[in-house]
Structure formats: C-alpha cells, structure tokens
Amino acid sequence: MTMQQVYLLVPLAPLVGAILAGLLGKQIGRIGAHTVTILGVLIAFLGSICVFMDVRAGNTFNGTVYEWMRLGDLKFEVGFLIDSLTATMMCVVTSVSLMVHLYTIGYMKEDPGYQRFFAYISLFTFAMLMLVMSNNFLQLFFGWEAVGLVSYLLIGFWYTKPSAIYANLKAFLVNRVGDFGFILGIGLLLAYAGSLDYVEVFAQREQLVAQAFPGTDWGLLTVACICLFIGAMGKSAQFPLHVWLPDSMEGPTPISALIHAATMVTAGIFMVARMSPLFELSDTALNFIMLIGAITALFMGFLGIIQNDIKRVVAYSTLSQLGYMTVALGASAYSVAIFHLMTHAFFKALLFLGAGSVIMGMHHDQDIRNMGGVWKYMPITWLTSLLGSLALIGTPFFAGFYSKDSIIGVVMESHLPAAQFAQFAVLAGVFVTAFYSFRMFFLVFHGKERFGHAHHHEEEGHDDHHHGLAPGEKPHESPWVVTLPLVLLAIPSVMIGYVALEPMLAGTYFKDVIFVDVAKHPALAHFVEHHVEHGPLAMALHAFTTLPFILALAGVITAWYFYLVKPAIPAWFKARLGWLHAVLENKYFLDKLNEVVFAAGARGLGRGLWKMGDQQIIDGVMVNGSAKLVGWLAGVVRHIQSGYLYHYAFAMLVGLLALLTGFVLFAK
Secondary structure (H helix, E strand, O other), X not given: OOHHHHHHHHHHHXXXXXXXXXXXXXXXXXXXXXXXXXXXXXXXXXXXXXXXXXXXXXXXXXXXXXXXXXXXXXXXXXXXXXXXXXXXHHHHHHHHHHHHHHHXXXXXXXXXXXXXXXXXXXXXXXXXXXXXXEOEHHHHHHHHHHHHHHHHHHHOOOOOOHHHHHHHHHXXXXXXXXXXXXXXXXXXXXXXXXXXXXXXXXXOHHHHHOOEOOXXXXXXXXXXXXXXXXXXXXXXXXXXXXXXXXXXXHOOHHHHHHHHHHXXXXXXXHHHHHOHHHHOXXXXXXXXXXXXXXXXXXXXXXXXXXXXXXXXXXXXHHHHHHHHHHHHHHOOOHHHHHHHHHHHHHHXXXXXXXXXXXXXXXXXXXXXXXXXXXXXXXXXXXXXXXXXXXHHOOOOOOHHHHHHHHHHHHHHHOOOOOHHHHHHHHHHHHHHHHHHHHHXXXXXXXXXXXXXXXXXXXXXXXXXXXXXXXOOOOOOOOOHHHHHHHHHHHHHHHHHHHHHHHHHHHOOOOOOOOOXXXXXXXXHHHHHHHOHHHOHHHHHHHHOOOHHHHHHHHHHHHHHHHHHHOOHHHHHHHHHOHHHHHHHHOHHHHHHHHHHHXXXXXXXXXXXXXXXXXXXXXXXXXXHHHHHHXXXXXXXXXXXXXXXXXXXXXXXXXXXXXXXXXXXXXXX
8 A cells, every 4th residue: 555545545445434433333333333333443543653654654645646637727626635644634634533432432422423523522532533644725714613613513422401502512613714714715725826825925935025015004914814713722722712612511421532622722823833934934823822722721721720510620621721722833933832732732631631531520510619539449540640730830850840840931932022921921821820730630630539429519500411310329430432442542641742752842853854044043942952861761750840840740739728727718719709709600701791792783683684674675675675665666657548449549649649750869
C-alpha cells in the first residue's frame, strides 16, 4: 500500500464505520455498531502512526486527491497537506477518539441511542481529520462546518431534554457568528490572492501585506487575519464567543472528552498555526489574539471556582487552557501552542472521562457537593484523575508543565503591547487553575462522604439526570472498558511533555511548516535558548524555584484548607461577597446580554420583517392589493359590456381611428 493510499484510508475508515453504524444500526445491533466504528478509528490511528513515522523520515506530501470543479483559473479541490503539523494532529485526534470509542461501550451501554451515538462520534472523527489534513481553504471550511454540524447532533443527543436542545441550538448559533467572520477572511484572501490553495496564498503574502482594505487605511492582511481569527474564537470558544461550551455539557460525557478536549475546540488553534505565514505579518492581529486569549485564560478560570457540576468545572478549565494556547499564538509561539494542544488533549480527555466514571459510580449524580470520600470505592478513577489534575496545574515533570510553563515563559519574553496584561493573566491563571482543579478533586474524592441521602441545592440546574445514590448505597468502580482508557490516557498525560519538549520547541520538527519572523518576534527563540536547550530534566528541576510553581502549590494548599480543613471559609466569602458570587454565578451576565440585546434584537427584526414585509407589503400590497386592483378593473370594464351592437361598432371605429392616427404620427 502506497502512502497516498494510507492518506485516504485514515479519514475514510471512520466514515465507513459511521455509515454502517448509522444506516444499518438495527441490522448489525449494538455489538456490530461499536465493532465497525472502533475498527474504523483503530485503522485511522494505525494509519496516522504510519504517516507520523513517514514524516519523521523526511517525507511530506501536498497534492490534489479530487478536483471538484474549475471556474476560470480558480480550482475547487479536495487535497491533502501532510507534514509534521498534520501528522501531530492526526495522531492526537485518532488516539483520543479511539479511547473515547472504547469508553463509550461502558458509558452508553444502557442508552437506547447506542448505535446512533457511535455513528455520530465516528462521523465527527472523519470531519476533524478532513479539516486537519486539508491543503486548501475549501476543504478546511468543509471540515470546519462538518465538525460544527456533528457537534450539534452530539450536544443534543438526548433530544427529549429541553436543556439539551437549548444547548445544541446555542452552540450552533454562536458558532455561526464566528463562521461568518471566518468565511469573510477566506473570501478576502480568495479575492486578492486568486486562489484557495494554502501554498499559493502564502506565496503572495508580501503583496497582500502591502495592500489596504478598500475604502480604509487598514492593512488588507490584518483585516483578513482578524476575520479568520473570529472564526477561531467561535470554534475554540474564546471570549466573548465562549458561551456555548459550558452549556454543551448537556451532551453525554464521552463527547465532552472528544469535542471539548482534543478535537473541535482545538481546530481554531490549529488553523492559526497553519496560517502562521500570514499572521506573522500583522502585529495588530497578533496583539488582538493575545488580548482575547489572556481574557479567556483568566476570567473563564474564575468561573470554574464556583461551579458545582463536575463536568462544568472541567469545561471551564478547557476554556481557560484554550486561552493559554491563544496567548501563545499571539506571542508568535505557534509551536508552543500546538505543544500545549497536544498535552492538553490527553490530560483533559482523561479528566473528562474520569468525571464520567465518577458520574457512573454516583448513579448519574454530577453535583460535587453530593460526593466526598469516593477514592476508597473508585481507586483507579481516583489515581488517574489525580494524575490528570497534576498535569493540568503544571506540576513539574508532568506533560502539562512543559507546555504550560513554555507559554508563560514565552509571554514573559514578548514585547508586544498586549503582553503586559497577558503576563499577569497567565500567572494569575496558574493559581486559579490549581485552586478550582483541586477544589473539585478534594470535594469528590476526599473528606466526609456526602452521598446516599437527599440533597436540596438551590443552584441545582440539572435535576432531570442527577439521580444519585440511594440511602445505604456506595459508589463502585467502573468496568474495564471505562478504566482502561483512563489508564492509557494517563500515560501520555505524564510522559508526553518530557519526550516532545525538545523536538517540538528546540528541534527542527516544525521546520518549513510553521513560520516565525525571529527578527520581529524573538520571544520563542529567547525562551528556547535560556530554558529548553538545557533539556527537560533541567527545566523541570529549575521550575521548583519559579513563581508559577509557587502559585500552583499555593492554589492546591488553599483548596485543601478551604474545603477539607475549614469549609466554613468559602461559606463566609460567599456571604460577604454575595455580589461577586452573583456575577460569577451568572457568568458575567453575558448570556443575559445576548438574550436581551442580540436575541431580542433578532426577534424584533424578524417580527418587523414579518409585520411590515410579509403581512403589509407581500400579503397586503402584492397579493391582496393585486387582487383588489383586478376586481376594481373588472368592475369598471363590466359597465362597458352593454350588449348593444351599435356600442361595439362605435368602439371599433374609435379604436380604428386611434390606430390610424398613431400610425400617421409615427410614420412621420
């Protein structure tokens, strides 16, 4: 089998599995559905490993697979660009997807939509692979919209629940806002570069940067880059287009791990890294990216502090970590952003699946206030969740440490105007992340047992699926199909950062793939020279004396003291700072703002168009008005039809006279 055939096999294998499970689900049954989809993703994973090894050997590919049509010189194609960035994303997507497929066997075993769910997650894997493997904007946009569509189906998987329907509609609409900017950016590049092919557009970047946006003195490339990033803001849930992601927890837990840890939400990060030759030429766009990322990293972390739903805590953690990746993009450290994307995919998928395991053990109770002391009953889930939490907070030697500290170090070296706020945000975010992560960990796994009896929490918002343990019942460890993916994800969550640090940041791994203008943006080069080149061991040992480690340790100790030693302290803060808690509880009132301003405005516009446009103009004037006009004319003409022959003869003579007069006048 040639490598070109392997390239085709990787995305098509999950697609075939999705088609079989979706169309023949009743015929092949549950075992058949999960067998064909897992086999498809396994083939894609093995193929991705082959592609990765081939790329590491120095082989790349950029070519057309299928030409859809031509319009003059413009070609619409399906094509693949296979390089180190693509190979990395392929391995991340397929490995996490494979773990999620295995996990789903145990998590969804009692769900009547079992076959449909496997079809959806396999189809999602196909869409994401088409996105990361594309070599042109057309295919990129296809994959971009396809993952959005399948995420809509997955978030609203339990379509009889009103909250799930609201959540998937919200995700769909917010992403359309971002996608509007995305397609505008693609349209600008197409209009001025005359091509949809990445390489051809990149080759014209110097000409593009010299042009102004029509009618303004803005740089054309700056406008195009900001439009592209607005698309990333929607897909990667950056402020203020982040509002859809926490509500998307209404979907089953496996899709939280697949969509909101490793794949869909990282599409925007991948896209900006792929477009690095364009973004490097616009400091304005880079400042905008860094500012948005810093706001997201810090302020979304604050929201995680007051969450009581176990999945929502992890969801806000995802938002915050996506902000860190975005800050790295703004600092021109694209390779660091991809590095954190990769490490985050493993430990965040681990935390989501660990949360799902706890939910299973607690009989679908998701409120962390109803837990406590669970470690005795679920030791594998406890240990893997601990490893995932340590990786998340950036504990030295863990995967998250190497990527997260690299982001902080690069931002400290950056001299862009937005870097000052970003430096404060990423440092403060270290303490906040450690605090809310171990708040959840301690409340779930340690302290006194709070399950097995009735709870009445006024903040509870998901009573329809918070069943909980009956009096006298105890949690139980999950079956092996659930714990095995946890163990397998825990391994890279600990080790992958140590292994990948030097090749991805200091080596030639992304050479000729990611472009950085070192003269203008030397932050990454300075960080690598002072920290990475000494090796991962020296970097980790040095970290024990740095501010980020002290802040992370302080966050863990504070969470331990607040929630295990003196639980009255959080209650005191809540009572004294009720206004602040209300702000955080209402998510900075952004949902209310969207409902009152944008949603109400859209409803008002629609109502106005209906009343004025449809009822008054179309129905009132065009439809009913034309009918009235015809009736009036008929009433007038009716009086002419007298029935007397001499009246008709007279009318004929008058008409003949009018014709002759007109003929004579026009003939002259």
